[in-house]
Amino acid sequence: GWHVIELRAKDPQGNEIIEKKYTYVLDPASEMRPQEPLLVYTNKTSLEPDESLEMVVKTGPDSTYVLETSTDITPEFTAFTSSQRINRLLTEKDRGGIDFSWLYVHNNRVYQGRQRITVPWSNRDLQLEWATHRDKLLPGEAEEWRLTIKGNKKEAVAAELLAGLYDASLDALKYHGWQRPTLARANNLTGNWNANPGFGRSIGNTWLDNLQEVVPISFNKRYDALDGLASLIYPVRQQLILRGISGRVYGAAAPQASTGIADAALEEVVVVGYGNQKKESVTGSVETEAAEPADASAKQARDEIETAPPVRTNLQETAFFLPHLQTDADGNVTFKFTLPEALTEWKFMAFAHTTDWKTGYLQGEIKTQKDLMVMPNLPRFLRQGDDVRISSKISNISAGDLQGIANLQLLDAATLEPLTGFSETLIQKEFTARANQSTTVDWVIHIPENHINPVVVRITAKAGNFTDGEENTLPVITNRMLVTETLPLPVRGNETKTFTLEKLTDQPSNTLVNHALTVEFTGNPAWYAIQALPYLMEYPYECAEQVFNRFYANALAAHIVGQSPKVKAIFDQWATRDTAALLSNLEKNQELKSALLEETPWVMEAKNETEQKHQIARLFESHKLAKGLQQNLSKLGEMQLPEGSFPWFRGMMSDRYITQYIATGIARLRHLGVEAASSEAATEILTKAMDYLDRQIQADYDNLLKNKAKLADQHISYPQVQYLYLRSFINNPAIPKESQMAYDYYVTQAVAFWPQFNPYLKGQLALALHRGNNSEAAAEIMTSLRETAIHNDELGMYWKSMPRGY
Template identity: 30%
Template sequence: MQYEKQIAFGEGITASDGSFSINFIPKADPDIKETSDIFFNFEVILNVSDQAGETQSKIFNFHVGFVSLQIDVAINNPIIKSRPAELKIKTLSYDGFGLNGSGKIKVYHLIAPTSVERPPLWTGTGIWSDVLDVRGSVNNYWNLTNWPAGDLVLEKDWVTDQSGLTNVSIALETGVYKLSVEAKDRNGKSVSKDVHIIVIDPQQDKFIFPIPNFSGCSHNTAKPGSTVTLYWGTGYTSGVAFVELVSKGEVLKRFWTNPEKTLHTIDVEVTEKMRGGFNVKIVFVRENRLYFNAYYVAVPWDNKLLNLRWEIFRSKLEPGENESWIIKVSLPSKDSLPGEKEKEENLQQPEKVEMVATLYDAALDLFSRNDWTNKFDFFRQDFNSGMNYFSNRRLFLNCLHDWIVQYESYEISWRRFPDELVANSMRILPFRGGANAVLAAAPMLAEKVGSTETKGIDREGSVVKNETGTQDSVYHIQSKQFIKERSNFNETAFFFPHLTSDSNGLININFKMPDTYTSWRFLGFVHDNLCRNGLLTENIVTTKELMIIPNPPRFLRQGDVGVFNVRVLNQSDSTLTGEATLSFTGLIDNQNYDMELGLSKNQLKFRILPGESETLSWSFHINKQVSFLKYHVSASTQWFSDAEEGVMPVLSDKIPLIESCPIYVNGPGTNKFQFKNLIKTDRRDFRKNNAQLIVQVTARPIWYAIMALPVILDEEYECTDNIFNKYYANCVAKVIRRSNPDISDIVKLWQQNDALK
């Protein structure tokens, strides 16, 4: 489909378990012919909002084709007569998910041409395909896929498992075959995959098939002490190839093949010096055609790896819990290092290893994923360096360009908050970090806001004081249980740059989990003095049976009416009934502000089924001049409880004004005005306060005086100054109405309209 088209749009509500369904009919492009290899891409854009107003967005794609099943076939190459052909069949959807499937494998003999045909100089398509095919192939029989199929040799059934995988072994004699893997999808439509193979007999000296060039390699990965076997052959009556074995940029061996043989077996003994890989290049020239065969065989540095496994580990923790993990470090077993004897230093158990480890909030990976190297990459690593160049190939003149393009750089500057304002924004923006989130920006509050830790509660329900002698912050409920508030919302649980193992290869990690409900990601990288290394990753979740997650306003202004939302989740196996409590205190004076904010009823009841959640809301009014409020929100049942505290900033409803100057321009001309207070102000103050210069232009300035009159008249207290201001405002209004008849007429219209009185 050459264009995008919206096929469905709508809204829905999730089920109690959070699931939802989308129903639509995927439509195909009517101009495209229906074949099994055509599929269409569909994009789904989701925006999900919870009851607290938090919204998450997700975009994902899926594919729909004319058939619902795909077949993928992998086969070992080359195929030797003495060993059966191993087929790995995979049935999957267009999105790569494994599907259960079944079908048949049909094996056909291929009818070989009478002579060898060389390939054209240009093997692609387009206008050059005919021009460059000078005395080349007539029927393109140089490619096996163009050989006609002959008799059916073998037929075999196959069935894949639930993951869509199965292995099938087929024993074949020497020859050229086409393997057709056939199946039907759930709608009864036929699906097939064809594979062309050559079965050779290395015991023979002649390559009996009319193919100009044939090559294969037994392994693409090897270890020291093993043998890698390569095969090369040609269908011509005679042929000589040049073979090179290259490692570390040096030619270890080079030779010409025996001209009396057209099928050759090349054995390469892999040694310890070949770690990092090696290349084998086989070059053959015949009838003005170059056949370049290059194979790269990887020899990994597995002798430089360390095994890491958990001795003590838990993947499900509670917030604020003290935890201890133990990691075991060991060398790979000797069975994984076959062949040539290792150096003595590489066989001994590592006496001491160093480790760097961290545990952080996995949600940060949505912004920038944190991935450590899984192994040292400074060991030598070869790569396939073969390149196909031949002097008899067609060359075309290059286009000459002699003009010079001038480039100019530019920089775009955007308005931003001053550095002094956002220096500690990472600690303040979430407003869930308790007292510590504000201390970075206001260190002078440290003495008043220092966090305390609850030591306990006695049998009668009285609060036990901590070591400093101050009363701990707890909630007393009917079951004599106290609720410990969660206030540590660090996004990094720990970062230990220098952990060491003991004599047994054990590494101990002791830490305390932050109070956040989230998923965590662990990364641990170890190494020793011989550059042996390893990486360990793990995912951890912090959760409780009863969880309360607040969604407070990011900030408020004095005079605002705010709504405080919380979500209470039940992760237990039974229905939970209890109450949630919200309370506000001043961050500086530590006084309770529930009554001043109009929060007369700060307790709400809830009843939540297993695995579900409920959203609770409180309304309040900021009518007192405070700068920061500290909220305490908790949920409790008979057996479970949870609480959280955080900071909510309250901004002033006033804007500081440096200078206000009226400017009168009567008729055409140029007038100059000077803002004296603005000139005297330090420019650095502008950067600190994010200053603005506002110019308002009006043809009737008298309206500004009219707009200011209600402010003067609306005075809360009846003092002498306010009485005079009201008298003065009435006198000004009287003068304006007498001197401006049109304004007086508008005021009369307002007085006649009941809605404006």
């Protein structure tokens, strides 16, 4: 029966506080009928197959009628007029859960309820266990870890593992975790009994959604390797279907991130997430002491610090991202990595799955620490003319007190020479750090008004045999802004023209300072195309279109060398001049380089022309051309999917646009007579891609017929326009017979609806139609382009309404 539990207490003011809780005590074995209209008891709410479910249904003293509904695959209905005991042995088909619902009428009132019995898909769980690993490591240490993956019966399984390790302090900005996706069925009763409150009648019905083999499930898919930590902010919308993954990428472009892919078998991907670094504080009290210049008692420490301690420079926030690790015959996964040098706590995540979608997840934390740790607290940048306090926490996690010397060095990031003109360029300060506590030291420095190069801030500490140091590079920004005014100087042959630089002669500002006047002349505009080739070669990512662009640049460069030996001779001369300091330390830090270009672009201008010449000269070196062609064409072939399409990045789904982009590029190179584009490997890539694209254009047409679309309306858009343009370059392989009708239909669409497109697409259609013997329509397009163009003596001919992107 019912019981009351009463708790009494007094608050600090002496007032009595009473809390009551009512509870019903039920004896399942008793045959006594409860006073309540209906009570339901289950021995467990979560069971496994081959376990017994025991449910006791007790009704009140009056005659009752209970209707119980159970769901696994199909509903079951049972009527009761008295207390009942239900025993059920669960089987494999009950996985996904069982729902019981009931409806009960008593004394002109309707009672209903529901009980959920969980039967998990435990047979699909993988057990991830550490075989070898350590949770406390030194910064920069090389490690080898081994994980064991087993099935739910402890058997070895063949599985793929995704593993990552990143700075756990980033979770304070935005939590990151891998949700375990599941394709397992959940048995849910989707309807409730609906009871009419009128006396004398009760209307009820229940329903169960039809179980379908293909169930769309919306989910967020993140590609960390594409945009670093920006993937925490830019989720990529996808749709999952049981038979495969399909969808389209939506949303804003993600910020740039640096991604390097090693050639090792593990295919390690290191993602650098740029931003403010958040360091993990060491537990313990912080003791701040006034830092005084070192006296004679610290002479020994000063002498020792002259042998400079090693400094930590690799402070990236992602240690590794390994998307494709495979188990061995015993279910073990072994991988090697080198930790970054940051002193922090790292978050490890691992997700494993088998081909039949058994999954497992493991998460843990490790720490990188030293007995003596230097943790600078630095600004994100320095500004000309500012006085800045540079401070650092020095932590001691050893068993004894430490006394030593802290040292600050400021270096020019371009030359690594010590800086002068700063108030305290090289100062040593004493510190005392008690056991398991921290202290701070600080310096005040002045940034000269005329200093523009980035500053390397190097802080080191030494106490006996314990040393540590950390190095960071900070950009120096200015209060000035570079304004560039340009004036085109178009001069035709046998012509004399006068130009006035009004922006240069009319300067109303008192603070304006002229920086440079540059006149650039070229007798052949093709030179600008040559200057752009190194840019294509320096694309940083391993996505399909950038791999192709590197091949494109190599192929064009080799073609130019073969056609124009005199051009090659000029490049050879450039390569032998001013080769010293071609690559500075600044260029190795992409984040810093971007900041410099944004804040002080004139600083880099002086190096641009000479550096550009060296880049072009290096591009046209014969042995590098051959190696680049082979490497990039090989990578491109490896990325092509069996159906002939290309993904954007490895592991992603087919991308029609990327496939047409690459096929069009190869076709254009062949049209120009570039030998590399007609090689056996390039021909195989193009043939497979055209086979895929021919099927796609046929699928477009078939969908119109299937949906009974009005074929006279416009159904041509960018993908079909690009296909027609691509096909105009290629006669071999020819259009398949089964795709010919689709091709002819979209040619008809192009003739009818070309005015709907922008000038760029009109130009592509004009070429495609002209090559396809539709000269009349091509001439109409060319006439339209000439009429809508803007003609200007200085700017030449251009179109005003050219949109960006595609």
